[in-house]
Amino acid sequence: MNPTLKEVYSLVLTQWPLVAGAYALLWAGMVIYVGMALKRLGTLGKQLEVLEAAVARRQGAE
Amino acid sequence: MRSITTRATIALVLGGVLTLAAFFGAFFWAGVPDFGFVRTAEQVDSARYKGPFEQAIDEARYLANYAGYTVQVEADGESVRGELVSADEESVEIATESGGVTIDAADFEAATVFGSEYGRPDWGQKIFYFHVPVAEISFVVFAFAAFYAVRFLMTRNREFDTKNRVSMEVTLVFVGLTMATGILWTKAAWGVWWDWEPRLTTYFILTLLVIAYFVLRNSVEDEERRAVYGAVFTILAFIDVPISFFITRLIPSNHPVIESGGLEGPMLASFILGQIGMIALGYAIYQLRMGEVQLQERIEQAKTLLER
Numbered sequence: 001m002n003p004t005l006k007e008v009y010s011l012v013l014t015q016w017p018l019v020a021g022a023y024a025l026l027w028a029g030m031v032i033y034v035g036m037a038l039k040r041l042g043t044l045g046k047q048l049e050v051l052e053a054a055v056a057r058r059q060g061a062e
Numbered sequence: 063m064r065s066i067t068t069r070a071t072i073a074l075v076l077g078g079v080l081t082l083a084a085f086f087g088a089f090f091w092a093g094v095p096d097f098g099f100v101r102t103a104e105q106v107d108s109a110r111y112k113g114p115f116e117q118a119i120d121e122a123r124y125l126a127n128y129a130g131y132t133v134q135v136e137a138d139g140e141s142v143r144g145e146l147v148s149a150d151e152e153s154v155e156i157a158t159e160s161g162g163v164t165i166d167a168a169d170f171e172a173a174t175v176f177g178s179e180y181g182r183p184d185w186g187q188k189i190f191y192f193h194v195p196v197a198e199i200s201f202v203v204f205a206f207a208a209f210y211a212v213r214f215l216m217t218r219n220r221e222f223d224t225k226n227r228v229s230m231e232v233t234l235v236f237v238g239l240t241m242a243t244g245i246l247w248t249k250a251a252w253g254v255w256w257d258w259e260p261r262l263t264t265y266f267i268l269t270l271l272v273i274a275y276f277v278l279r280n281s282v283e284d285e286e287r288r289a290v291y292g293a294v295f296t297i298l299a300f301i302d303v304p305i306s307f308f309i310t311r312l313i314p315s316n317h318p319v320i321e322s323g324g325l326e327g328p329m330l331a332s333f334i335l336g337q338i339g340m341i342a343l344g345y346a347i348y349q350l351r352m353g354e355v356q357l358q359e360r361i362e363q364a365k366t367l368l369e370r
């Protein structure tokens with residue numbers, strides 16, 4: 001690369017790690033939060049199924 | 063319950079697609095604006111070339127930064143033009159076509175530096191495409207939280223308290239993302255991690271208020287009092303939202319403000335895609351959390367039935 005162009009780019013490319021860091025934080029934060037919410041929803045759904053089946057069995061027995 | 067999950071899934075997919083489109087638009091379609099300039103001694107082929115520049119210098123020592131540039135020095139009533147070799151507080155050395163010339167700093171009168179100027183690409187601006195939508199959503203969801211707080215105080219219906227709490231949780235997520243991306247942008251644009259300027263200060267206060275809301279809720283055991291305190295606190299804390307939003311327009315601030323017509327073409331399209339995508343994601347997160355709360359309530363009801 002032309003040394004002068006190299007100098008121009010070296011002055012501005014220092015911003016790249018910060019841009020990449022911002023996007024990584026944003027996407028990681030969003031994906032982790034949504035992923036955890038979906039996982040909790042799944043667990044709660046299974047718990048509810050078991051409990052409702054137990055309630056139905058009890059009501060059937062009565 | 064199923065309708066909530068369906069709405070959340072649709073919003074998640076829509077938000078995911080739109081934010082991905084905004085991401086690719088921001089990096090592969092929208093250009094990079096200039097912020098400031100870069101100067102070089104020689105001219106090189108670059109789309110960012112702005113033209114030649116001339117810089118007047120009034121002290122010999124200031125020439126030290128321009129080694130390799132073409133300079134014209136006025137000294138002792140004479141004018142010397144050539145390539146600057148070195149300069150300090152003692153002397154100035156110039157390479158001319160007829161050979162090297164050393165000028166004593168005491169004889170130095172003035173100088174002009176000649177070179178090329180280029181726009182400095184502002185890569186840090188790429189953060190803006192998501193930082194701004196995330197910040198806007200934090201304001202919008204906070205407004206919903208305040209609305210549900212008012213509704214709760216008017217009706218004392220617990221459903222509005224739940225919506226208020228979930229809205230505040232979503233606000234906290236977006237406030238956290240705004241702070242994280244904002245701090246990195248501040249470092250990229252201003253060279254510092256933090257600056258106590260009006261927008262950053264008022265948004266920092268907003269962050270503390272959102273955290274304080276959850277501290278307050280967790281410190282009150284009685285459910286009725288907790289709901290009332292939470293609602294009143296939300297409404298009081300919401301006062302900071304318009305202050306934080308408008309402060310950059312009311313008093314001098316370093317924080318950039320988007321003005322009408324400030325963005326055009328691919329930049330504007332990517333920005334709008336990012337905004338709509340973030341609205342969809344914010345809605346999806348809210349619906350997911352509401353679904354979770356409703357499932358928990360149904361589990362409690364089923365447990366109560368079984369314990370009878």
